[in-house]
Amino acid sequence: MNRTLTERARSMRIHSGLPKQFWAEAVNTTSYLINRGPSVPLKHRIPEEVWIGKEVNLSWLKVFGCIAYVHIRVFKYKNGSNSVLVVKKDDYDKCNTEKPIMKMDDGDSVFKFDRSGPFFFISGNKDNSQKDQKLIVVVLAIRNHNKFPPVAVPPAPVGQTPASSPSPTKSSPSPAPATTPSPISHTTSATSLSPI
Structure with missing residues (x-):
């Protein structure tokens, strides 16, 4: 597996x-x-x-890494009784409410995801946060469709047409001409594709 x-x-x-x-x-x-x-x-x-024990609906699945659009998360809670804190990963793990990046406490908080990467949310009430009232949202990056430049084919000289395939002859084959590596050739070993 x-x-x-x-x-x-x-x-x-x-x-x-x-x-x-x-x-x-x-x-x-x-x-x-x-x-x-x-x-x-x-x-x-x-x-x-x-x-x-029941049928699973998969109609909502999308292609992994597909383009996604900015999402706005709305947190609803009783005004004055709680708050939502955006924190760093270390503060998220420790449920540290002392140093938030952002604090939302109006009862109907709106948060706009404006970059890719992880976002860590915890409750402003430390007791609630320690009871796992916290959330991680990971925003994936937009796919880069043009990783490599297109290969340019040099035009034929003016007045000439491209040569057709040579017909087979009975002479011995000539040695292959020396070639230079293409600037866009990509050879990678399977080991270089490991996650770390």
Whole structure:
């Protein structure tokens, strides 16, 4: 199963064009999809359906790494009784409410995700935060469609047409001409594709 997860996650991450920082997200998504796809040991039934005992709706799935748009999160709570804090990862892990990046406390707080990467939210009430009233949102980056420049083909000299394929002859083959590597040739070993 480990190899299956690794190979599928690597394939999804590379196809999407996302950097290696999204390796964990690719593995999580791969695991999610494996549990919601047909399984041979279960006679082609879906593991999630077998586990929960009802049909799973997958109509909302999107392509991994697809373009997403800015999302606005609205937090609703009783005004004055709580607040929402945007914090750093370390403060999120420790439920530290002392040094928030941003504090929202009006009862109907709106937060706009304006960059890619992780966002960490905790309750402004330390007791609630320690009871797991916290949230992580990861915003994925937009895919870069033009990673490599297109290959330019030099035009034929004026007044000449491109030569047709040579007809086979009985003479001995001539040695191959020396070539220089293309500036866009890409050879990578499988080991260089590992997450870290």
